[in-house]
Amino acid sequence: MNIKSALTILFLFFITDQAFAAIDPVYEGANGIRAKVFATNCLDCHSSTLTGSARNGAPPSVNWDTYEAALPNAPRAIVRAVEQMTMPPAFSGVPALNDEQKAAMLAWQSAGFPRAAATTSTAADFSYDSSILTLPVVNVGSQMYNATLRLSSNNSSPTGIAFVLESAQPATAASSVNAANFFPTTGQLTVPLVQLMRNGASQGQVSAELALVPNSSPFLFLLSSYTSVPGAQ
Structure with a gap:
């Protein structure tokens, strides 16, 4: 620049x-992956606070509301939400990830899925x-x-x-x-x-x-x- x-x-x-800054490629923070991707597109189903039918079919073991829960499944999130674009499912009514969110997820993966900025x-x-x-x-x-x-x-x-x-x-x-x-x-x-x-x-x-x-x-x-x-x- x-x-x-x-x-x-x-x-x-x-x-x-x-606020024009890009999404930070870290899990935590007001501009991080949790706040800008998971909270807006995933936690309606993939939250550890939800049970039974409230999860809309989401597996009980796949949650994104804490770093500890998200980390083991982070590679899967990249495949399903970014590469295959099958999550969130179309019937859910939850919007698919936009280009900025996809780029942030890939950057998070490239950085090794860090929890917070150094x-x-x-x-x-x-x-x-x-x-x-x-x-x-x-x-x-x-x-x-x-x-x-x-x-x-x-x-x-x-x-x-x-x-x-x-x-x-x-x-x-x-x-x-x-x-x-x-x-x-x-x-x-x-x-x-x-x-x-x-x-x-x-x-x-x-x-x-x-x-x-x-x-x-x-x-x-x-x-x-x-x-x-x-x-x-």
Whole structure:
């Protein structure tokens, strides 16, 4: 994805706060396989809470409501729901998987049917050598993105420092207290921890507050303030 495309997509996310991210190829999570595939297309019959006729003929041993139950039967789900397209059965009235769901199931299989996304560091870092601020996770409402911004001087900034957005894309890393947060209604970007780096060595840590300049293109964030984090080197 080129920078222009990334900026266009990010603009839509920031202004409308809509969810356009693909289904995560993991079982758990609000955007995972359970929530986006099994809950919508399978659990009306394949749930361990259902018995007898309420299962509509689903085998008692085939359930998708827990990871432990789903894992042994996951390869079967790929065959029946993705390859053969015989599940859900036509008579059930439950919709068949759409292309996005099929792709997510195949990606889940390719990844080895993981339960959850691997934990990834969400702390930001700024490199004095490249003048790049890297934000591994930016929470925007219920969505997560990673972004890179380049240092720029700006007389309108309270600190004389600004950052120009260079790239952005959906992120799947788990959020944490160190993740950045963007608030579309105010344009505020808070970064609780930024590791300052020079020649591969830490120069300390700060927290930062930035503000999006309205209608800027590319997106320009003014550094409103920054504070040393206690215990920083």
